[in-house]
Amino acid sequence: xxxxxxxxxxxxxxxxxxxxxxxxxxxxxxxxxxxxxxxxxxxxxxxxxxxxxxxxxxxxxxxxxxxxxxxxxxxxxxxxxxxxxxxxxxxxxxxxxxxxxxxxxxxxxxxxxxxxxxxxxxxxxxxxxxxxxxxxxxxxxxxxxxxxxxxxxxxxxxxxxxxxxxxxxxxxxxxxxxxxxxxxxxxxxxxxxxxxxxxxxxxxxxxxxxxxxxxxxxxxxxxxxxxxxxxxxxxxxxxxxxxxxxxxxxxxxxxxxxxxxxxxxxxxxxxxxxxxxxxxxxxxxxxxxxxxxxxxxxxxxxxxxxxxxxxxxxxxxxxxxxxxxxxxxxxxxxxxxxxxxxxxxxxxxxxxxxxxxxxxxxxxxxxxxxxxxxxxxxxxxxxxxxxxxxxxxxxxxxxxxxxxxxxxxxxxxxxxxxxxxxxxxxxxxxxxxxxxxxxxxxxxxxxxxxxxxxxxxxxxxxxxxxxxxxxxxxxxxxxxxxxxxxxxxxxxxxxxxxxxxxxxxxxxxxxxxxxxxxxxxxxxxxxxxxxxxxxxxxxxxxxxxxxxxxxxxxxxxxxxxxxxxxxxxxxxxxxxxxxxxxxxxxxxxxxxxxxxxxxxxxxxxxxxxxxxxxxxxxxxxxxxxxxxxxxxxxxxxxxxxxxxxxxxxxxxxxxxxxxxxxxxxxxxxxxxxxxxxxxxxxxxxxxxxx
Amino acid sequence: xxxxxxxxxxxxxxxxxxxxxxxxxxxxxxxxxxxxxxxxxxxxxxxxxxxxxxxxxxxxxxxxxxxxxxxxxxxxxxxxxxxxxxxxxxxxxxxxxxxxxxxxxxxxxxxxxxxxxxxxxxxxxxxxxxxxxxxxxxxxxxxxxxxxxxxxxxxxxxxxxxxxxxxxxxxxxxxxxxxxxxxxxxxxxxxxxxxxxxxxxxxxxxxxx
Numbered sequence: 001x002x003x004x005x006x007x008x009x010x011x012x013x014x015x016x017x018x019x020x021x022x023x024x025x026x027x028x029x030x031x032x033x034x035x036x037x038x039x040x041x042x043x044x045x046x047x048x049x050x051x052x053x054x055x056x057x058x059x060x061x062x063x064x065x066x067x068x069x070x071x072x073x074x075x076x077x078x079x080x081x082x083x084x085x086x087x088x089x090x091x092x093x094x095x096x097x098x099x100x101x102x103x104x105x106x107x108x109x110x111x112x113x114x115x116x117x118x119x120x121x122x123x124x125x126x127x128x129x130x131x132x133x134x135x136x137x138x139x140x141x142x143x144x145x146x147x148x149x150x151x152x153x154x155x156x157x158x159x160x161x162x163x164x165x166x167x168x169x170x171x172x173x174x175x176x177x178x179x180x181x182x183x184x185x186x187x188x189x190x191x192x193x194x195x196x197x198x199x200x201x202x203x204x205x206x207x208x209x210x211x212x213x214x215x216x217x218x219x220x221x222x223x224x225x226x227x228x229x230x231x232x233x234x235x236x237x238x239x240x241x242x243x244x245x246x247x248x249x250x251x252x253x254x255x256x257x258x259x260x261x262x263x264x265x266x267x268x269x270x271x272x273x274x275x276x277x278x279x280x281x282x283x284x285x286x287x288x289x290x291x292x293x294x295x296x297x298x299x300x301x302x303x304x305x306x307x308x309x310x311x312x313x314x315x316x317x318x319x320x321x322x323x324x325x326x327x328x329x330x331x332x333x334x335x336x337x338x339x340x341x342x343x344x345x346x347x348x349x350x351x352x353x354x355x356x357x358x359x360x361x362x363x364x365x366x367x368x369x370x371x372x373x374x375x376x377x378x379x380x381x382x383x384x385x386x387x388x389x390x391x392x393x394x395x396x397x398x399x400x401x402x403x404x405x406x407x408x409x410x411x412x413x414x415x416x417x418x419x420x421x422x423x424x425x426x427x428x429x430x431x432x433x434x435x436x437x438x439x440x441x442x443x444x445x446x447x448x449x450x451x452x453x454x455x456x457x458x459x460x461x462x463x464x465x466x467x468x469x470x471x472x473x474x475x476x477x478x479x480x481x482x483x484x485x486x487x488x489x490x491x492x493x494x495x496x497x498x499x500x501x502x503x504x505x506x507x508x509x510x511x512x513x514x515x516x517x518x519x520x521x522x523x524x525x526x527x528x529x530x531x532x533x534x535x536x537x538x539x540x541x542x543x544x545x546x547x548x549x550x551x552x553x554x555x556x557x558x559x560x561x562x563x564x565x566x567x568x569x570x571x572x573x574x575x576x577x578x579x580x581x582x583x584x585x586x587x588x589x590x591x592x593x594x595x596x597x598x599x600x601x602x603x604x605x606x607x608x609x610x611x612x613x614x615x616x617x618x619x620x621x622x623x624x625x626x627x628x629x630x631x632x633x634x635x636x637x638x639x640x641x642x643x644x645x646x647x648x649x650x651x652x653x654x655x656x657x658x659x660x661x662x663x664x665x666x667x668x669x670x671x672x673x674x675x676x677x678x679x680x681x682x683x684x685x686x687x688x689x690x
Numbered sequence: 691x692x693x694x695x696x697x698x699x700x701x702x703x704x705x706x707x708x709x710x711x712x713x714x715x716x717x718x719x720x721x722x723x724x725x726x727x728x729x730x731x732x733x734x735x736x737x738x739x740x741x742x743x744x745x746x747x748x749x750x751x752x753x754x755x756x757x758x759x760x761x762x763x764x765x766x767x768x769x770x771x772x773x774x775x776x777x778x779x780x781x782x783x784x785x786x787x788x789x790x791x792x793x794x795x796x797x798x799x800x801x802x803x804x805x806x807x808x809x810x811x812x813x814x815x816x817x818x819x820x821x822x823x824x825x826x827x828x829x830x831x832x833x834x835x836x837x838x839x840x841x842x843x844x845x846x847x848x849x850x851x852x853x854x855x856x857x858x859x860x861x862x863x864x865x866x867x868x869x870x871x872x873x874x875x876x877x878x879x880x881x882x883x884x885x886x887x888x889x890x891x892x893x894x895x896x897x898x899x
Contacts, residue, residue: 565798567846573870575862575887576845577800627832627842 039109040134040154042363042373043143043332044322052371052395052405054475054491054530058133060158065600065609067647067659067685069171069179069200071125071155072676074133077596077613077645079546080530081135083122084589085676090121096137096493097526097552097590098150102413102469104140106154108241110269111147113340114291115416116310124245124265126223128169128181129196131158137530138493139411139473142375142391145338145357149411149471149497159239160192160229161185166690173663173683177202192229198222204250205678207671212255215675221247221263238272251295257305261295279324287316308345312417315339329364332375342417346424348438351417354382369397383420383437384465387412404478412470419501419518420466430513433503436466439517443507446515457506457517467520471497488533497524523555524587540602547595552587557630568626568634585621585631591640593618607651615643622673638673642666649685659685722899723890725754729868730884732767743783744768748775751851751859751890761789764853769882770831770841770866772822775854777814788814790854794821796829797848801887804848807858807897811850822849830863839876841866860899861888 036048036057048057058074068074072083072091083091084100092100100119105112107125114120133155140148164186171179177200184195200223204216225243232238244266251261267289274282296307318336325331340353361375376390391409398404415436422435423442434442439462446452477491500522507515528550535543560566561584567576568583595616602609618640625636647661660683667680727749735744746766750757757763766773766786776792779785793812797804813821826833830847834840843863851859867874868883889899 565846567798567800567844569845571872572842572874573864573872573885575801575864576847578803578846626845627834628845 038134038136039156040106040136040152042330042361043109043320043334044330044363049479050371050395052373052393053407054137054405054477054493056135056532058135060131063127063130063133065611065647065649066613066645067171067649067661067683068127071122071127071133073663074127075122075153076643077598077615078135079532079596080137080528080548080550080594082591082594082617083676085674090119091123091676092119093122093153094589095135095150095153096473096495097528097550097587098495098497101416102147102149102411102471104144104147104152106144106152107243107267108157108269109154110267110285110287110289110316111144111314112267113289113312113314114263114265114293116291116293116312116344118416118418124221124247124263125155126179126181126198126200128179128198128223129157129183129194129225131156137491138407138475139389139409139471139495140391141379141387141389141411142377142409143334143359143361145355145377145379145387145389146412146414146468149413149469149473150495157196157225157227158183158185158194160187160194160227162187164188167687168690169685169687171683171685174681175203175205175678177681177683187229190231192227192231194225194227196223196225198224207669207675207678213252214250216678217250217252219247219249221245235275236273238270241267241269241271243267251297253297256300257297258300259295259297259305259307262293264290264292266290281322281324283320283322285316285318285320287314289314289316310344311342312344313339313341327365329362332359332361332363334359334377340417342421344417347417347421348423348442349421351383351421353414353417356380371395381414384415384468387414387468387470401481402478404476406474406476408472408474410470410472412468414468415466415501415518430509430511432509432513432515434506434515434517436462436518439506443515446507446509451509451511452507452515453510454508455506456508457504462517466501466518467499469497469499469501469520471495485537486533486535488531491530492528493530494527495525497522497526500524524553525555525558526550526552526587526590539604542600542602543598544600545595545597547593550590550592550594552590553584554587554630557584557586560630561632566628566630566632568628568632570634572626579628579632579634583632583634585633585635588621588623588631591618591620593640608649610648611646613645613647615645617641638670641668641670643668643677655689657687659683659687661685719896720892723754723892724887725890726885726887727754728870728885730756730767730886732769732882732884734769734771734882741783742768745784746771746773746786748786751853751857751888752892754890760786762854764790764792764859765794765851767882767884771820771824772830772849773815773820774822774851776852777821778816780815780817780820791852791856792854793852795850796822797850798846799848800846801848801860801862801889804850804860805899807850807852807860807891807899809852809897812852831866840874841876841881857891857894858897858899859888859890861886 037045038048038055038057039045041051041053041055063074075081075093076083082094084094085091093103095103105120135153137151140152144152166184169181180199182197186193201220204214204218206214223245227241229239247263249261251259269287272284291312294309297305299305316338320334323331335358337356343350357377357379359377363373365371373393379387389410393407395403395405420435420437422433423438424433440459474494475491479489481487499520501518502521503516504519505514506517528548530548532546561581564578566579568579569576598613600611619637621631621635621637624631626634644665645663646665649659651657663681669679730747732747733744734742736742746768748757748763748766751764763775774792774794775788775790777788793814795811815821823829830843831841832844849861863886864870865885867879867881870885871879891899
């Protein structure tokens with residue numbers, strides 16, 4: 001048995017034997033917690049703790065400790081965020097009850113494209129070179145324009161830091177999943193450079209052994225990301241960033257139809273910063289990105305059965321000036337231009353979107369404890385109605401323990417290329433889907449060809465432009481520090497969305513099928529409460545918990561239930577009865593309750609850390625199973641579930657670290673309903689500083 | 691016990707019927723009839739792009755069963771199409787001539803909700819369409835499409851008919867599959883078998899059920 005003094009000596013020995021690096025790490029942890037800064041909320045550097053908007057930061061340390069290799073893994077562990085798998089196989093994020101196409105995804109502040117089926121598959125993003133992930137909730141089009149309805153997720157990657165280091169890590173896990181990262185950093189005086197290379201391969205997995213297809217087919221992908229920075233003087237600096245992503249996956253439709261799907265994506269940016277004096281800071285972003293996806297199926301004798309491609313380009317320029325007054329009030333002025341083109345199968349044209357825009361924001365403190373932000377952005381657009389997106393936010397410090405904050409903003413999502421220009425004819429079934437702008441050209445052609453029996457929606461209805469989907473979002477919250485160990489934040493949110501775009505039949509064809517097109521119809525409302533709490537009894541333990549209560553309804557559904565127009569049956573063959581107002585469950589794929597509990601343990605002396613993370617999602621519905629067009633409490637639901645993850649990490653010496661863990665410890669699977677949860681995963685990981 | 695309950699129920703039902711009857715100031719009214727009809731088979735030939743043909747299966751509310759009569763029928767079924775013995779033929783192959791004065795409309799509600807016929811709502815079959823409109827979501831059923839391909843009677847759709855000889859009936863269709871299985875499977879359960887509840891008012895001129 002060791003006595004107290006022996007323990008003390010032992011501990012002291014460890015402390016003394018460790019080099020300065022560890023101390024540095026400790027310092028930076030403390031510094032991080034005091035000075036967590038976020039740029040996404042205001043396009044200026046702000047302390048997270050003083051931002052009047054609901055926001056959160058996921059740090060590099062959070063990612064490392066939980067051994068996440070891809071973005072969805074870490075996002076799924078946050079309150080009110082969940083990744084939903086899309087029928088196209090992609091995984092997108094649901095935020096405050098809004099679908100993935102309504103959350104803007106940025107890397108280093110620049111927009112990412114590639115929503116070939118509407119969803120931006122965030123499995124594309126490796127976490128290997130992420131410095132932090134910034135998430136701002138609530139409509140943010142006042143700074144970012146289209147897509148920022150639910151909020152903004154900004155992935156901040158590592159920038160060159162003083163010194164030279166390189167780092168190699170290797171992860172291997174169930175399903176023959178291998179993730180290899182190489183990271184190099186160099187910075188001396190004025191020149192900095194980083195290189196990041198990632199390879200990610202997996203055999204995929206199969207939840208249902210009874211069919212010939214895998215749930216996720218084998219794939220491999222590579223990411224290369226490099227940055228160079230030049231600090232010409234204290235005032236002037238530029239950065240060049242290049243990223244390339246390449247993925248190949250088996251594409252199997254049946255035993256007779258086999259092929260491949262591939263994605264190639266690149267981004268290139270040049271950013272410059274000129275700090276003219278203490279007051280003015282000017283910056284410029286030049287950015288170009290291309291996303292190319294392509295897939296094919298061949299028959300067993302090598303004949304091509306089908307193939308399609310999707311080629312999306314975005315060019316973006318933005319000038320931004322930040323002006324700080326003596327009393328540290330801040331103005332932000334911005335001017336920009338976006339140019340997008342898309343070429344793809346099922347388009348007759350190569351459409352081009354041009355949109356110049358301007359924004360302004362004033363961030364000020366009329367009183368010491370009161371902070372206000374007002375701002376707005378105007379987007380002019382070549383293909384749909386121009387948008388003005390205002391926003392206002394307020395934060396007030398009641399006392400040292402509590403602050404209240406609130407924000408009100410407008411968000412919108414422009415109609416996408418598919419909704420405007422699609423010209424798709426299903427050869428086997430015989431229906432046709434036309435984009436809104438394609439109708440007036442293509443429908444008369446179909447009439448001339450004698451394919452149309454009856455026009456349901458007159459052509460004149462397509463003379464006006466399709467409206468952008470838009471939302472007004474309200475967030476009201478409070479941050480409370482109950483003691484030095486316990487703190488909580490609460491946020492009530494409301495998103496009131498109109499002009500959602502849906503499809504409808506616009507003409508009947510003589511073959512008995514229909515012609516569909518897009519139109520503005522639905523009004524949707526989502527509201528709820530989010531709570532995040534953390535308890536830190538000492539430096540070694542941290543317990544955090546989060547919860548989101550969510551209600552998400554189609555307003556037409558609310559009206560129909562309220563007026564008693566919706567009916568259901570107990571069993572498919574029993575007599576129908578009228579549903580009550582409370583029987584309306586709401587939108588598909590939304591859980592009323594979601595939450596997490598995480599326990600982190602860190603032992604600085606033995607350089608060990610471990611954690612257990614539980615995430616919960618309550619029941620939700622995927623389809624209207626009783627044919628009354630709404631999801632009601634008599635429909636079939638997907639059962640709620642808990643996922644438990646366990647991670648252990650240990651530093652062997654100054655140059656190497658090992659990790660081990662189990663994701664989905666309880667081996668939860670739902671073969672029929674959930675394709676993106678694979679069952680239990682064992683993994684191990686090694687990290688070496690070269 | 692079960693028999694007791696049934697008898698009790700029948701007594702109450704009869705009492706209520708006679709109450710309704712008394713209410714109508716008449717001594718010799720016939721009782722309102724409430725029946726469940728099972729597995730009326732309504733085949734068709736063709737379809738899926740081919741011309742549709744095949745005899746309609748005719749039904750008489752008064753008889754409470756299928757009929758082969760050319761004139762004495764109220765409604766008729768062929769696959770998902772329901773026609774009435776009133777109005778004009780659409781002219782499809784094997785479609786019977788209309789000899790009566792039947793009418794129909796669809797109302798949203800439960801069977802119990804529909805207590806009175808609104809005679810202003812009746813329409814008849816015509817050259818451009820049937821009174822009970824065909825197609826998923828238009829009339830009495832909803833087609834789920836892939837992956838289940840099920841035809842389900844839309845909950846809350848009550849079909850109100852005027853019979854060929856001017857009496858009234860209300861119908862709730864329950865199933866389109868043989869034996870009215872609780873969890874029908876479009877791939878294994880034979881379809882085009884109608885099971886429905888109906889309430890028939892056998893007294894001329896009576897518009898309540």
